[in-house]
Amino acid sequence: MKSSSWQGKEIQGMIRTLAVNWAPILDCSQDAGKTAAETASDEIVMGAVRALCEFSLLVSQQNHSDLSLTALDDALKRFFKKNGAFRDQNMSKSAKAKVDELLGRESHHL
Amino acid sequence: MEVQLYGAEKVTTSKRTQFQVHLNRAQQAATIWSDADRQRAIERLEREIHQVRAAKCKLFEKLFQHHERQILQEVRTKATGLRSIFAKKLAQMTTAAGEAAYGAVNMTTHKRVQFQVCLSDAEIEATTWSIADTDRVVNQLGREICGITSKDQMRFTKEFSIRLVEFEAWWQAIGVHKLQKTIEQCVIHFRYPKMHPVSHKSESLRRMGSGDNFTTNISEQLHIANVKEAYRSTNNINYIQQMLKHNDRCTGLDYMEETLSYLALQGWYDIDSAKVFNLLSATDTRRNTRRAHPLRLHNFQKEAFFRPISQQVHYLRETHVCSGCSSIKLTSLRDASIDFGIPNFGQLFRTQIEDD
Numbered sequence: 001m002k003s004s005s006w007q008g009k010e011i012q013g014m015i016r017t018l019a020v021n022w023a024p025i026l027d028c029s030q031d032a033g034k035t036a037a038e039t040a041s042d043e044i045v046m047g048a049v050r051a052l053c054e055f056s057l058l059v060s061q062q063n064h065s066d067l068s069l070t071a072l073d074d075a076l077k078r079f080f081k082k083n084g085a086f087r088d089q090n091m092s093k094s095a096k097a098k099v100d101e102l103l104g105r106e107s108h109h110l
Numbered sequence: 111m112e113v114q115l116y117g118a119e120k121v122t123t124s125k126r127t128q129f130q131v132h133l134n135r136a137q138q139a140a141t142i143w144s145d146a147d148r149q150r151a152i153e154r155l156e157r158e159i160h161q162v163r164a165a166k167c168k169l170f171e172k173l174f175q176h177h178e179r180q181i182l183q184e185v186r187t188k189a190t191g192l193r194s195i196f197a198k199k200l201a202q203m204t205t206a207a208g209e210a211a212y213g214a215v216n217m218t219t220h221k222r223v224q225f226q227v228c229l230s231d232a233e234i235e236a237t238t239w240s241i242a243d244t245d246r247v248v249n250q251l252g253r254e255i256c257g258i259t260s261k262d263q264m265r266f267t268k269e270f271s272i273r274l275v276e277f278e279a280w281w282q283a284i285g286v287h288k289l290q291k292t293i294e295q296c297v298i299h300f301r302y303p304k305m306h307p308v309s310h311k312s313e314s315l316r317r318m319g320s321g322d323n324f325t326t327n328i329s330e331q332l333h334i335a336n337v338k339e340a341y342r343s344t345n346n347i348n349y350i351q352q353m354l355k356h357n358d359r360c361t362g363l364d365y366m367e368e369t370l371s372y373l374a375l376q377g378w379y380d381i382d383s384a385k386v387f388n389l390l391s392a393t394d395t396r397r398n399t400r401r402a403h404p405l406r407l408h409n410f411q412k413e414a415f416f417r418p419i420s421q422q423v424h425y426l427r428e429t430h431v432c433s434g435c436s437s438i439k440l441t442s443l444r445d446a447s448i449d450f451g452i453p454n455f456g457q458l459f460r461t462q463i464e465d466d
Contacts, residue, residue, distance in 0.1 A: 009327065010162075012243070056309070059311055059315075061320060062320050064315055064319075064320050069312050076309060076311070095297055099290070099293050099294055102324070103293055107286055107289065
């Protein structure tokens with residue numbers, strides 16, 4: 001999806017279709033060529049997406065109870081726990097160079 | 111490892127450079143789809159699919175040229191663009207000539223589609239550079255430039271894969287993977303200010319209640335309709351009053367529209383409101399378009415075609431507009447009785463008001 005601007009409306013639309021679009025893309029059962037690590041990573045990504053959607057849905061409710069607020073906290077915790085799966089996508093060239101440099105320096109001690 | 115297996119004299123720097131240049135050239139040459147290649151593919155597919163032979167081809171050319179000359183004489187100075195009548199006639203004529211020359215059985219729509227599909231497949235096949243191609247060319251260049259036999263190359267590949275697995279195992283054993291992960295976690299993190307506020311959301315909801323209408327959607331939308339459009343409609347002088355008037359009128363029109371839509375649903379409507387509220391069927395909507403208007407006039411149908419989907423129960427009366435008129439001058443009852451020549455005008459007026 002290409003969009004020139006990302007305002008609240010676009011993000012709202014994206015959240016609505018996020019889980020539905022990602023689930024078939026990451027469906028590991030259809031692809032026989034995937035390694036176990038890739039399948040595990042896909043499951044983590046899907047878990048993070050689900051947690052984010054749940055959080056978005058719960059936070060926009062007009063009424064809240066202890067139950068809903070506990071679910072909100074739980075969804076947020078799950079998202080923060082699993083968002084490390086997006087690290088590769090977030091890695092810029094400079095960050096990668098920095099990681100390589102540090103790895104080269106630290107690996108001598110091993 | 112290459113030096114160890116093949117020998118230093120076979121893998122010198124100059125030979126490596128030469129090898130790389132040749133590999134790039136081979137890849138470029140293999141992925142080019144020139145006009146000559148296209149023409150060759152077309153000829154081959156025509157032979158296979160449309161059963162085109164040299165004699166038939168000549169016949170087609172003859173027929174085509176004859177028809178084209180005729181059409182050009184007809185058209186002369188008229189437009190000959192892609193969407194012109196000339197182009198359409200030319201396409202029809204090509205089809206007809208093709209059918210006449212090659213036979214209708216060989217020029218069916220199915221075969222034409224098959225031809226296009228096969229042509230695109232041929233193009234994809236010719237411009238694709240697969241791993242097998244790379245292996246083949248690398249082996250060939252290795253033999254030609256470096257003088258390495260296929261047997262040696264296979265031995266090298268086998269040895270290399272074994273060493274790679276061993277290296278991976280060693281890399282994991284000394285804990286580099288774990289170290290890399292730790293470094294990545296430190297360098298690439300998600301501790302942005304934008305990510306942090308959401309962690310306070312639950313606490314905010316507990317303290318201040320639900321964030322009802324917490325989005326800016328409504329205010330942003332109203333800013334466009336009530337402010338931006340209203341300002342554009344003014345003459346930029348004394349604009350606040352003009353904007354307020356504009357908003358007032360818009361509200362009035364919205365109320366009118368709501369009322370008319372309610373009445374239309376109840377069966378009260380006329381032709382204009384039926385058009386506005388989409389009460390016409392799809393066929394009738396097409397018949398009432400601007401393009402259909404000249405055709406209607408041509409067929410002497412002056413009235414618009416009107417047949418709503420839902421049954422019309424009531425007819426709306428013509429509206430009576432009541433508003434102040436600047437041309438009317440105020441006058442007293444006495445002056446009016448003199449002007450109209452009615453002596454007891456004041457008395458009659460009072461009686462009428464009392465009766466009403």
